Amino acid sequence: MTRAAVLGAGSWGTTFAKVLADAGCEVMLHARRPELAKSIAEDGENREYLPGIRLPASVRATADAAEALLDADVVVLAVPSQSLRDNLTGWAPLLPADATLLSLMKGIELGTTKRMSEVICEVTGAGPDRVAVLSGPNLAREIAEEQPAATVIACTDTARAEALQAACHTPYFRPYTNPDVIGCELGGAVKNVIALACGIAEGLGFGDNTRASLITRGLAETARLGLVLGGELTTFAGLAGMGDLVATCSSPLSRNRTFGEKLGRGMTVAQVQESTRQTAEGVKSCRSVLDLARAHDVYVPLTEAVVRVCHEGEAPAQMVKEIMSREAKPE
Structure with missing residues (x-):
């Protein structure tokens, strides 16, 4: 079973954690604030960002990044794009050596004008073949409600892209692969x-x-x-x-x-x-x-x-x- 860590418990991070769990993954959802992680763990729902959506039992929540990242096969980054560098600097030493790093973020870094995958490579030292991005018409609430949607997973490593495709393919969420990061x-x-x-x-x-x-x-x-x-x-x-x-x-x-x-x-x-x-x-x-x-x-x-x-x-x-x-x- 694929073990995924989702770093960022906003609406999109929480929704994607649900998608991964529905596709058969074991998921650890990391929330920066302990009170939010506790609420998600106790309620089985992110009432702050995604009220009314029940999360699968295979989604667990924590405020401890080390716990979230332990033995993760896939690390999903779902924080605001302008805070990625600071957050990732703290998380980098905890990342499993060969984990696939998947960006859900849609932005260009202020000052450097780097894309999110470039920031990830620069901060973590990971090669471009380990970094993938997910993008498409993916409004979080509709996907959380299991309305049909499609997306694109882009990675220069075709095998990693296909592994991610399998890890998040559900009856309501259809991922396509693309090498054009x-x-x-x-x-x-x-x-x-x-x-x-x-x-x-x-x-x-x-x-x-x-x-x-x-x-x-x-x-x-x-x-x-x-x-x-x-x-x-x-x-x-x-x-x-x-x-x-x-x-x-x-x-x-x-x-x-x-x-x-x-x-x-x-x-x-x-x-x-x-x-x-x-x-x-x-x-x-x-x-x-x-x-x-x-x-x-x-x-x-x-x-x-x-x-x-x-x-x-x-x-x-x-x-x-x-x-x-x-x-x-x-x-």
């Missing part, structure tokens, strides 16, 4: 930024035409950046590209879309952050995505617009005006 990570990171733009448009009262236009042009700038970095074009047309983008930009369950919608309705970034305990990765990652794009001379106008609203005080209505008034050109 770069494309899958870029799709997951940039879609959060585009979802903020779609949310802002929703909050301003715009409809389906606006959202469809933002999704389509957002996919174009994601693919432009991804191709320059070495990603494959077909990845952006698949689950980790278009699939994830559509779900995140369209669903009220999306943290980034919801965050953007509140901005569009007139709340400040600080006010929205105070109103939720969930992390909207795009708010921070939009700056690192823009830095990455500028370093490679890639034009990303929607990302630039989101940065102006989230970090430079631009009014959402002005953002839309500037996007629409850009120079006309061929698609």
Whole structure:
């Protein structure tokens, strides 16, 4: 039986722990706060992040990272992307020597502009063949409710990708493998930024035409950046590209879309952050995505617009005006 450690007991980490258990794995779910780990262990439910969802008996919870990681075959990293480096620095000495490291995170590190798999390799010393990423249209609540969904597991080592595929394949969760780690990570990171733009448009009262236009042009700038970095074009047309983008930009369950919608309705970034305990990765990652794009001379106008609203005080209505008034050109 595969033994999996899931580090991060938020909504997605808890949901994925359930998926792994339903697929037949023995799972240790690590929560940073002892009171949360205790509650999950006693209730069989993460009432703080995933209320109403019963967890399988094969999911155990702990606040002790060493206990969670003991003899793990698979280590799943499900913490906010900007806190990965600090967390992983503490966990690295505890990692089993040949465990597969699976990233559920969708972001670009501020300052370094590194993808999450690059941070994992740098901090742990693991080779790229030991590191995999999971990305797709994976809204946690729907998957926890066992609504059918698909995902992509990307790894340069085909055997590891296939082992992970088997470890999380359930009647309601269908994983596909893909060797394109770069494309899958870029799709997951940039879609959060585009979802903020779609949310802002929703909050301003715009409809389906606006959202469809933002999704389509957002996919174009994601693919432009991804191709320059070495990603494959077909990845952006698949689950980790278009699939994830559509779900995140369209669903009220999306943290980034919801965050953007509140901005569009007139709340400040600080006010929205105070109103939720969930992390909207795009708010921070939009700056690192823009830095990455500028370093490679890639034009990303929607990302630039989101940065102006989230970090430079631009009014959402002005953002839309500037996007629409850009120079006309061929698609």
